[in-house]
Amino acid sequence: MSVDVQERPGAASPKRKRPVWKRPLAVARKWWGQLTSMRTALILLFALAVGAIPGSILPQRTVNVENVNKYFAENPGLAKFLDHLWMFDVYAAPWFAAVYGLLFISLIGCLVPRLREHFDALRRRPPDAPARLDLMPENASWADDAAEGADVVDRLRTLLRSRRYRTVVREHADGTVTLSAEKGYLRETGNLVFHFALVGLLIGVAFGALFGWHGNRVLGEGPDNAFCNNLQQYDDYGLGPNVSPAELPKFCIELASFKADYLDNGQPIQYSAELLYGEGGGMPDETFHLEVNEPLRLDGNNVYLLGHGYVPIIEFTDQYGNVQTSNTPFLAMNPSMLSEGVAIFPDANITPDGVRDKTKQVAFEGMFMPTAPEEPPYTSSLFPEPNNPAVMLFPYVGDTGLDRGKPGSVYALDRQQVASGALQAEGEGFLLRMGESKAVAGGTVTFKELQQYAVLQTRSDPGEGIVLWSSVALLAGLLPSLLVKRRRVWFRVKGNDVTAGGLPRTENQTFAAEFGELVAKAKES
Missing domain, CATH: 3.30.310.80 (Kinase associated domain 1, KA1)
Structure with missing residues (x-):
């Protein structure tokens, strides 16, 4: 016997269970909808801006390794903790790349449906x-x-x-x-152009980071200081993940002369440098007048003038008559070009028989003044131009630490050697004006002459064209989206x-x- 069962009108029908294989798809759709919403895109954009703050506050290895090392020396515990969070390589950090990639996906997923709807509206x-x-x-x-x-x-x-x-x-x-x-259709058109231009900016920046590179060089005047484009000759550099050192273009650069113009109050008006350069590995024989906003373009790369400073040429004659010369740049500390640096003579006091005693090496900490006062205290420069150049030297004798093979700064003494007593101060500091000499540390030190140096940066950014045109499109799309x-x-x-x-x-x-x-x-x- 069969019985027909009829559902009561208005009764709820039994809820059907979703097949197990469809549940992950439903979850994926839900999260995709959340990711591609404009709200999520704004949150990710804000997170990217917040994540970039440490890159502006803390020194970055891709910009200046010396400042990073200095931060480690001054704050060893904190620096080690921050380094675990990639705070000194913010733009190469995995978390920054994750936010960057999610923002890119979110914008694309949000804009493509809007673009389709806008085309439909234009035809409707x-x-x-x-x-x-x-x-x-x-x-x-x-x-x-x-x-x-x-x-x-x-x-x-x-x-x-x-x-x-x-x-x-x-x-x-x-x-x-x-x-x-x-x-008023142009309003939505401008809105879409603006947001797609933002995607273009992300692409351009990412492309430049992946395939770009840069190198900084403090370049002194004269052919003896010329350098060629390889990583070993840069003071610091940064390579994109997809750039090999063997792919760097071949060129050489020499600083023929440098000129800086100042107002009466010491404010700089213009920096300019006369360069000699050679492409394809040739000797520098072509001339170029380099200024701050007029870079030298070589094989798709730009050479920029970032700054300048002075190189006091200091000569030391030891007790055996051996003469050594230091031409290390001194780094400027303030707008008056008061500069500090070192002159190290690791080969001082080698005996005539060739015996080398590391405990008799000589070094000088120095403070250079382009325009030194006539009377003490000699702690400031009156003007950034070399009207009355002088250098204040503080002598040290002992093991400078250069023979250990440990990397260090060429602009400062090894403070560990000083702290351990291996390198000891030898008397009081003294002032030398250009051409003057003084007997010290068993020999004679002379402030022989003065040269200038230029701070150059060689940069290749293949994404700059994308960034430029995306910025133009962004502004072009912003106006109608606001006004129409x-x-x-x-x-x-x-x-x-x-x-x-x-x-x-x-x-x-x-x-x-x-x-x-x-x-x-x-x-x-």
């Missing part, structure tokens, strides 16, 4: 007039007794098109004719009776005045 005809135009935010009605209905429609259509409205005329069975008009307003206007003509209605699609403070002017023109015509 404006909708027919509502039945009650008098309920629109802006409305008007009048009788046009001066013309027939067809003439009224033609005049209205001509008026709307002259105002760049997309206009559609529809005839109805009862003899009514409606005109639907809309404008979307709005619709309808006219219904039946005989000589005309009814008009207007609806702003976005917040628009000027739409009432625009609609009133449009109606006034319609009545006049």
Whole structure:
């Protein structure tokens, strides 16, 4: 015996369980919807901006390794902790790359559907007039007794098109004719251009980071200081993950001369350098006048002038008559070009038999003044130009630590050697003006001459063109997205009776005045 069971009207039907294989797909769709929402894109953009803050506050290895080493020396515990978080390589950190990649995916996933909808809107005809135009935010009605209905429609259509409205005329069975008009599509176009330009910026920056490189060099005057484009000759450098040292272009650069112009208060007006360069590995024989905003372009790479300083040439004659010369750059500490540096002579006091005693090496900590005061204290420079150059030297004798093979700064003494007593101060500091000598540390030290140096940066950024045009597109899209307003206007003509209605699609403070002017023109015509 069979029994038919009928469900009670209004009773809830039993809930069907989703197949197990569809559950991961549903979860994926949910998270994809969250990731590609504009809210998530804004959150990721804010997170990217916050993540970039440490890159602006803390020294970065890709910019200046010396400053990173100095930070480690001053804050060893904190620096080690921050280094675990990639705070000294922020833009190469995995967490920064993750936020960057998620932002890129979010923007693409958010913009592609909007782009499709916008194309559909551009092809779609404006909708027919509502039945009650008098309920629109802006409305008007009048009788046009001066013309027939067809003439009224033609005049209205001509008026709307002259105002760049997309206009559609529809005839109805009862003899009514409606005109639907809309404008302001450029607003969404500009909005999409702006956001796609932002994606272009992300692509350009990422492309430059992956395939770009840079190197900084403190380059002294003269052929003896010329350098060629290889990593060993840069003071610090940064290579993109996809750049091999063997791929670097071949060129050599020499600093022929440097000139700096100053105001009377010491403020710099202009830096300029005369360079000699040779491409393809050739000797530097081509000339170029390098200025701050006029880089030298070599094989797709730019050589920039970042700054300058002085190189006091210091000569030391030891007790056996051996002469050594130091031409180490001194680094500027303030706008007056008061500079500090060292002159190290690791080969001092080698005996005539060639016996080398590391405990008799000589070094000097120095403070250079381009325009030194005539009277003490000699702790400042009166002007950045070398009007009265002098150097304050503090002698040391002992093991300078250079023989250990441990990397160190060429601009400072090894403080561990000083702290351990292996390198000890030898007497008081003294001032030498250019050409003067003084007997010290069993020998004679001479401030022989003065040269200048330029701080050059060689940079290759293959993404800069993408970034440039994306920035132009971003600004071009921003203006219409802010200034253009979307709005619709309808006219219904039946005989000589005309009814008009207007609806702003976005917040628009000027739409009432625009609609009133449009109606006034319609009545006049």
